[in-house]
Amino acid sequence: MVGTDGSRLYFAVERGNLWGIGQVSVSGGEPAQIPMPSGTMSPLSVSPDGSDLLTEDQQGTSFTGPLWTLPVLGGSPRRLGDIVGSDGAWSPNGQTLAYTNASGLFLAKSDGTESHELVSIAGFALAPAWSPDGSGLRLTVQDRKTNAQSLWEVSAQGTNLHPLLAGWHNPPDECCGKWTADGRYFVFESQRQIWALPGKVGFLRKSSATPVQLTSSPLSLSTPLPSKDGKKLFVVGRTFRGTLVRYDSKAGQFLPFLSGISVENVAFSKDGMSVAYVTFPDGDLWRSKADGSEPLQLSYPPLRAVLPRWSPDGKQIVFYSSTPGKPLKIYTVSPQGGSPQQLMPDDPKPQMDPNWSPDGGKIVFGGSPPNIDSTIHILDLGSHQVSTVPGSEGLFSPRWSPDGRYVLALPINSLGLVLFDFQTQKWSELLKAGIAFPAWSADGRYVYFLSAPDNPAVLRLRISDRKVERVADLKNLPTTGLYGLWFSLTPDDSPMVLRDAGSQDIYALDWETP
Numbered sequence: 001m002v003g004t005d006g007s008r009l010y011f012a013v014e015r016g017n018l019w020g021i022g023q024v025s026v027s028g029g030e031p032a033q034i035p036m037p038s039g040t041m042s043p044l045s046v047s048p049d050g051s052d053l054l055t056e057d058q059q060g061t062s063f064t065g066p067l068w069t070l071p072v073l074g075g076s077p078r079r080l081g082d083i084v085g086s087d088g089a090w091s092p093n094g095q096t097l098a099y100t101n102a103s104g105l106f107l108a109k110s111d112g113t114e115s116h117e118l119v120s121i122a123g124f125a126l127a128p129a130w131s132p133d134g135s136g137l138r139l140t141v142q143d144r145k146t147n148a149q150s151l152w153e154v155s156a157q158g159t160n161l162h163p164l165l166a167g168w169h170n171p172p173d174e175c176c177g178k179w180t181a182d183g184r185y186f187v188f189e190s191q192r193q194i195w196a197l198p199g200k201v202g203f204l205r206k207s208s209a210t211p212v213q214l215t216s217s218p219l220s221l222s223t224p225l226p227s228k229d230g231k232k233l234f235v236v237g238r239t240f241r242g243t244l245v246r247y248d249s250k251a252g253q254f255l256p257f258l259s260g261i262s263v264e265n266v267a268f269s270k271d272g273m274s275v276a277y278v279t280f281p282d283g284d285l286w287r288s289k290a291d292g293s294e295p296l297q298l299s300y301p302p303l304r305a306v307l308p309r310w311s312p313d314g315k316q317i318v319f320y321s322s323t324p325g326k327p328l329k330i331y332t333v334s335p336q337g338g339s340p341q342q343l344m345p346d347d348p349k350p351q352m353d354p355n356w357s358p359d360g361g362k363i364v365f366g367g368s369p370p371n372i373d374s375t376i377h378i379l380d381l382g383s384h385q386v387s388t389v390p391g392s393e394g395l396f397s398p399r400w401s402p403d404g405r406y407v408l409a410l411p412i413n414s415l416g417l418v419l420f421d422f423q424t425q426k427w428s429e430l431l432k433a434g435i436a437f438p439a440w441s442a443d444g445r446y447v448y449f450l451s452a453p454d455n456p457a458v459l460r461l462r463i464s465d466r467k468v469e470r471v472a473d474l475k476n477l478p479t480t481g482l483y484g485l486w487f488s489l490t491p492d493d494s495p496m497v498l499r500d501a502g503s504q505d506i507y508a509l510d511w512e513t514p
Helices: none
Strands: 008-015 018-025 032-034 041-046 052-057 065-071 078-085 087-090 096-100 104-109 116-120 124-130 136-142 149-155 174-179 185-190 193-198 220-226 232-239 242-248 253-256 263-268 274-279 285-289 305-310 317-321 329-333 352-356 362-366 377-380 386-388 395-400 406-411 417-421 426-431 435-440 446-451 457-462 468-473 487-489 495-500 503-510
Touching: 041 065, 041 087, 052 087, 078 096, 078 104, 087 124, 096 124, 104 124, 124 174, 136 174, 149 174, 174 220, 185 220, 193 220, 242 263, 263 305, 263 487, 263 495, 274 305, 285 317, 305 352, 317 352, 352 395, 362 395, 395 435, 406 435, 435 487, 446 487
Parallel strands: none
Antiparallel strands: 008 018, 018 032, 041 052, 052 065, 065 078, 087 096, 096 104, 104 116, 124 136, 136 149, 174 185, 185 193, 220 232, 232 503, 242 253, 242 495, 263 274, 274 285, 305 317, 317 329, 352 362, 362 377, 377 386, 395 406, 406 417, 417 426, 435 446, 446 457, 457 468, 487 495
16 A cells, blocks of 8 residues: 555555556545556655655665656656665655665655765664654664564654664564554554554653554454544455465466465475475475375474475475564474474574585575675585685575586576586576576476566576576466465476465555544
């Protein structure tokens, strides 16, 4: 959801990872689409007079991009100076723009000129929200190591930066707040429900007020937006569910696989007899026979498993955990059950995307975007020593080739595909494009991957001559997953994705403030 000018509600629509803008009267009616100039542009907010949309042109997984304005009633988009941000909002008088990026909170004139840092943030700053009188801002700060989100507050002069609800939840889980027009309440999301905090109490100083829970719904509710007249609260309500599908090349379409269960991160053992998968949206790791029989749960909450991989001998499964409020860590577990064990508990840096070497003696892993210091590392399981792949700074998502000669990786913005040759000790660029979830073919001749967002599809690149081929179109197949999408291969190189079987709607809630 983007915002409202009092009579119209502007909202973002995602279909197959493509964004558009719709508008509908706050009193009801059919939405009208406002075409976005680019499939990589996403809307951020509406100007106070309702004439312009603030948009960001985000490429890949950089989480930042150039900021633009888009006239609501038609016209060409206009770049706002040379500023680059991840989120933004105009001040109540429309004269100042607040925007965030990886290093802090910034202010600029409404046309993007005279940009300067207001305050440095020890984390990723998101969702700035001006107080109605323009005297201060509240924003969401995401911890770089644990991804936990908390609300912070700062004056418009950059002073008195402090957490808004210190100690309310541990780990914190608050995000994306908006003020009511009269400044009396600040509404935000936490634990998938909507809460309100009295706005006047504690503003620009540590608040002693306690948030009030406004909703208790089976839906996951997010991005609350008060109406201008204060009588309604608009929220996005979602259900999360998927259907596992496999591409049938003979039929030329995706068909249900493993009975269409709601799972992702599907990985087969080397002999093809067993399969591991992660439930969606719960994040529990399971293993079963390749036909889905004899299932066994291997991990339990609060641990959230991601991208399991079988060891070549089939005796262990490695994965990483994205448990909220905890650093990304690599674990191993026996497919017969037992407690998952951390491989490198003392390493403070994020660890993700573990992949086995073909002989099972080593594990390659990387860091996580948008951390620009992400590097590819190799853990020797015999010596327990960790080494760095030369020249891998700014790379993540490694994949070891079946013959052990190469490692694939992505740049931190996911706008390319690179290959490290252990024989030459050098990296080479295979492709420059938006890429997600690269996967080696069983024979090591091809690399399959998801291409997005303008023309979503499963593609494959032949290593010998760098030729790219289209395997399956995803334009009319909405996908989902922990990261919004997911892709992998069966033992015969058939693509698998998680079809989105959930729902997403905008709800208008009536509310009366005391």
